[in-house]
Amino acid sequence: xxxxxxxxxxxxxxxxxxxxxxxxxxxxxxxxxxxxxxxxxxxxxxxxxxxxxxxxxxxxxxxxxxxxxxxxxxxxxxxxxxxxxxxxxxxxxxxxxxxxxxxxxxxxxxxxxxxxxxxxxxxxxxxxxxxxxxxxxxxxxxxxxxxxxxxxxxxxxxxxxxxxxxxxxxxxxxxxxxxxxxxxxxxxxxxxxxxxxxxxxxxxxxxxxxxxxxxxxxxxxxxxxxxxxxxxxxxxxxxxxxxxxxxxxxxxxxxxxxxxxxxxxxxxxxxxxxxxxxxxxxxxxxxxxxxxxxxxxxxxxxxxxxxxxxxxxxxxxxxxxxxxxxxxxxxxxxxxxxxxxxxxxxxxxxxxxxxxxxxxxxxxxxxxxxxxxxxxxxxxxxxxxxxxxxxxxxxxxxxxxxxxxxxxxxxxxxxxxxxxxxxxxxxxxxxxxxxxxxxxxxxxxxxxxxxxxxxxxxxxxxxxxxxxxxxxxxxxxxxxxxxxxxxxxxxxxxxxxxxxxxxxxxxxxxxxxxxxxxxxxxxxxxxxxxxxxxxxxxxxxxxxxxxxxxxxxxxxxxxxxxxxxxxxxxxxxxxxxxxxxxxxxxxxxxxxxxxxxxxxxxxx
Amino acid sequence: xxxxxxxxxxxxxxxxxxxxxxxxxxxxxxxxxxxxxxxxxxxxxxxxxxxxxxxxxxxxxxxxxxxxxxxxxxxxxxxxxxxxxxxxxxxxxxxxxxxxxxxxxxxxxxxxxxxxxxxxxxxxxxxxxxxxxxxxxxxxxxxxxxxxxxxxxxxxxxxxxxxxxxxxxxxxxxxxxxxxxxxxxxxxxxxxxxxxxxx
Numbered sequence: 112x113x114x115x116x117x118x119x120x121x122x123x124x125x126x127x128x129x130x131x132x133x134x135x136x137x138x139x140x141x142x143x144x145x146x147x148x149x150x151x152x153x154x155x156x157x158x159x160x161x162x163x164x165x166x167x168x169x170x171x172x173x174x175x176x177x178x179x180x181x182x183x184x185x186x187x188x189x190x191x192x193x194x195x196x197x198x199x200x201x202x203x204x205x206x207x208x209x210x211x212x213x214x215x216x217x218x219x220x221x222x223x224x225x226x227x228x229x230x231x232x233x234x235x236x237x238x239x240x241x242x243x244x245x246x247x248x249x250x251x252x253x254x255x256x257x258x259x260x261x262x263x264x265x266x267x268x269x270x271x272x273x274x275x276x277x278x279x280x281x282x283x284x285x286x287x288x289x290x291x292x293x294x295x296x297x298x299x300x301x302x303x304x305x306x307x308x309x310x311x312x313x314x315x316x317x318x319x320x321x322x323x324x325x326x327x328x329x330x331x332x333x334x335x336x337x338x339x340x341x342x343x344x345x346x347x348x349x350x351x352x353x354x355x356x357x358x359x360x361x362x363x364x365x366x367x368x369x370x371x372x373x374x375x376x377x378x379x380x381x382x383x384x385x386x387x388x389x390x391x392x393x394x395x396x397x398x399x400x401x402x403x404x405x406x407x408x409x410x411x412x413x414x415x416x417x418x419x420x421x422x423x424x425x426x427x428x429x430x431x432x433x434x435x436x437x438x439x440x441x442x443x444x445x446x447x448x449x450x451x452x453x454x455x456x457x458x459x460x461x462x463x464x465x466x467x468x469x470x471x472x473x474x475x476x477x478x479x480x481x482x483x484x485x486x487x488x489x490x491x492x493x494x495x496x497x498x499x500x501x502x503x504x505x506x507x508x509x510x511x512x513x514x515x516x517x518x519x520x521x522x523x524x525x526x527x528x529x530x531x532x533x534x535x536x537x538x539x540x541x542x543x544x545x546x547x548x549x550x551x552x553x554x555x556x557x558x559x560x561x562x563x564x565x566x567x568x569x570x571x572x573x574x575x576x577x578x579x580x581x582x583x584x585x586x587x588x589x590x591x592x593x594x595x596x597x598x599x600x601x602x603x604x605x606x607x608x609x610x611x612x613x614x615x616x617x618x619x620x621x622x623x624x625x626x627x628x629x630x631x632x633x634x635x636x637x638x639x640x641x642x643x644x645x646x647x648x649x650x651x652x653x654x655x656x657x658x659x660x661x662x663x664x665x666x667x668x669x670x671x672x673x674x675x676x677x678x679x680x681x682x683x684x685x686x687x688x689x690x691x692x693x694x695x696x697x698x699x700x701x702x703x704x705x706x707x708x709x710x711x712x713x714x715x
Numbered sequence: 716x717x718x719x720x721x722x723x724x725x726x727x728x729x730x731x732x733x734x735x736x737x738x739x740x741x742x743x744x745x746x747x748x749x750x751x752x753x754x755x756x757x758x759x760x761x762x763x764x765x766x767x768x769x770x771x772x773x774x775x776x777x778x779x780x781x782x783x784x785x786x787x788x789x790x791x792x793x794x795x796x797x798x799x800x801x802x803x804x805x806x807x808x809x810x811x812x813x814x815x816x817x818x819x820x821x822x823x824x825x826x827x828x829x830x831x832x833x834x835x836x837x838x839x840x841x842x843x844x845x846x847x848x849x850x851x852x853x854x855x856x857x858x859x860x861x862x863x864x865x866x867x868x869x870x871x872x873x874x875x876x877x878x879x880x881x882x883x884x885x886x887x888x889x890x891x892x893x894x895x896x897x898x899x900x901x902x903x904x905x906x907x908x909x910x911x912x913x914x
Binding site: 121122123125148149151152230231253254283286287288289290358360361362364365366438439440443454455456457458459460461462463464465466467468469470471472473502505509510579671674675678680682683684685694 | 725752774779782796823
């Protein structure tokens with residue numbers, strides 16, 4: 112990661128690395144996040160390089176806190192950055208909506224990493240509307256190199272307008288890779304001074320009304336900046352026009368011919384005059400943007416407002432889809448409305464039937480053992496499994512099927528309360544340790560307060576696994592020369608008002624089943640903390656010493672309990688005998704415990 | 716010049732690392748590079764795809780269907796699944812060692828015979844170099860070096876835009892120093908295997 116601190120060079124950077132580098136070139140002094148794909152790697156990088164770059168970085172408990180931390184820093188004259196995945200901005204939205212009233216003194220940028228096609232998300236909401244809703248200037252990069260450049264520009268804009276800038280990326284920018292020429296790193300101001308100004312920073316109604324008027328005036332100035340910005344440019348010359356932004360620009364540029372492209376990088380406010388001039392004299396304009404018709408509505412509005420007659424094609428005319436991300440293939444498929452560059456004919460898929468390969472819980476994942484134990488404890492009557500956001504959502508697949516209901520971070524606990532009041536069914540909720548800290552505590556207190564009856568299992572794998580093993584309050588902090596001890600879950604859960612609290616090690620399946628039985632039979636609110644560190648994390652840290660297991664084929668009766676009920680990816684049956692893949696097996700011993708014939712044994 | 720490489724495999728096989736080796740080599744070569752990769756949930760043992768594009772006037776991180784010049788498969792079924800990424804003139808390099816998905820182990824799906832998978836690929840496009848990269852890696856010293864075998868192999872493919880030396884140099888930048896010799900051997904074994912296949 113040290114290479115990101117260099118003062119020159121041409122590096123192949125992941126979009127998220129380019130963004131981290133942009134922070135260094137912009138002299139950002141404070142950065143905060145809650146990890147979420149596709150934004151997570153920015154945090155993993157800052158964990159290593161923030162301190163040597165003179166920047167303070169933290170994993171905040173959730174996105175709202177991250178925006179509050181960064182907002183206060185920028186109000187104190189320190190450039191700041193808050194970043195998150197798209198749904199994280201929902202969590203942060205309360206702070207977000209008023210931060211554009213009070214504004215900032217030093218530059219502040221809020222990155223929302225959207226995920227068209229839901230690669231790693233529960234929805235594909237288009238967060239460009241947050242810029243309109245909250246009255247934020249917004250920039251949208253197309254490539255890693257542009258992300259770095261635009262980030263530096265975003266800080267300039269933010270300081271001129273005294274308001275944070277919304278920096279909207281998508282998965283195909285965050286997780287794209289490209290060459291980036293490094294510019295000079297800038298030593299940040301790490302400590303500023305907060306000069307009091309209650310009229311500005313305390314939006315009581317009397318102040319808020321004044322700030323609201325200020326906010327609208329600021330957007331007038333932002334419009335003039337957008338009109339003059341080189342981030343909005345025209346390339347090519349034709350009477351057929353394309354208006355586009357984000358990664359879609361790269362597809363349009365490579366696979367469209369004989370078009371004039373208006374590429375928008377400063378997309379709130381949309382540069383009205385620039386769009387008007389672009390529309391004039393065009394026969395046809397196609398708006399190419401992923402998800403919602405955000406730009407298209409602006410283009411239609413501007414055409415109407417200035418009495419320009421031009422054919423506008425897009426989502427409203429059903430020429431382009433609203434669902435899912437765009438691709439070069441989608442652009443090539445537009446040959447009836449635009450001139451495209453065809454590619455060679457793809458090979459047809461062979462008729463041979465191939466097995467599907469969805470993502471699965473890893474070999475040795477403690478969640479598998481927990482799920483197995485809970486299902487045993489619940490028995491035939493079954494339960495409603497209210498689940499949450501994390502690796503454990505993979506329990507949706509057979510044979511576990513321990514995920515019946517998911518909404519958002521923390522909803523497992525809130526919804527469990529609802530199920531317990533509205534049904535006669537047994538309710539078991541699952542939440543990860545990091546997710547519990549993020550949004551699980553208020554609904555747990557709510558459950559105790561309102562006497563909801565359900566079992567909550569906290570899947571404590573000692574990390575934030577899905578997003579790449581970031582620390583959380585439960586693990587304590589040990590990076591960037593800040594140290595804090597792990598916050599124990601048991602007393603925290605008790606303090607929430609829960610009387611039945613037990614901690615188990617899911618690798619001990621028998622004991623776990625016993626405790627789970629007690630918990631689900633308990634007449635009240637019960638919490639079981641199922642605690643075992645993620646083996647991937649242990650492997651990363653070089654702490655995993657695998658125990659070798661083998662199957663005694665003499666003892667094995669081919670009942671396939673291990674394969675069909677426990678379903679560890681390290682187990683397979685090809686034909687008759689069950690085999691353990693020694694390269695995958697980490698020696699958790701789960702399969703050995705579920706084997707009714709004790710046919711799976713430790714060999715080393 | 717534009718050269719598109721599609722890499723496919725199973726989460727955890729090192730597809731991402733191989734694409735970085737390719738991308739870094741192209742940057743050193745002075746080419747423009749655009750890549751796209753998969754992070755997050757899909758990495759947990761699911762199918763993964765990475766695209767690497769290099770040359771001039773490259774912007775898009777994604778490759779259109781049929782436009783990959785080279786398909787590098789870390790797993791035979793995944794290679795077969797991705798044939799729509801290539802055309803009749805493209806080259807294919809695949810590992811023949813299967814990674815059996817859990818759906819098969821649990822008895823819901825069937826894993827076809829590897830020979831059948833390979834003939835299906837060959838029927839669609841005969842420019843196939845298939846090798847047991849895992850076995851070659853074991854021969855080099857460690858199964859985990861299968862990655863290096865495959866990187867060596869693509870360096871020998873007809874039309875591949877970078878030299879063998881450039882690729883080896885780029886590979887060695889990402890492997891730990893103590894595993895250097897094993898990886899050099901693995902790379903060389905893969906290279907020779909592909910050269911021997913004569914495509």
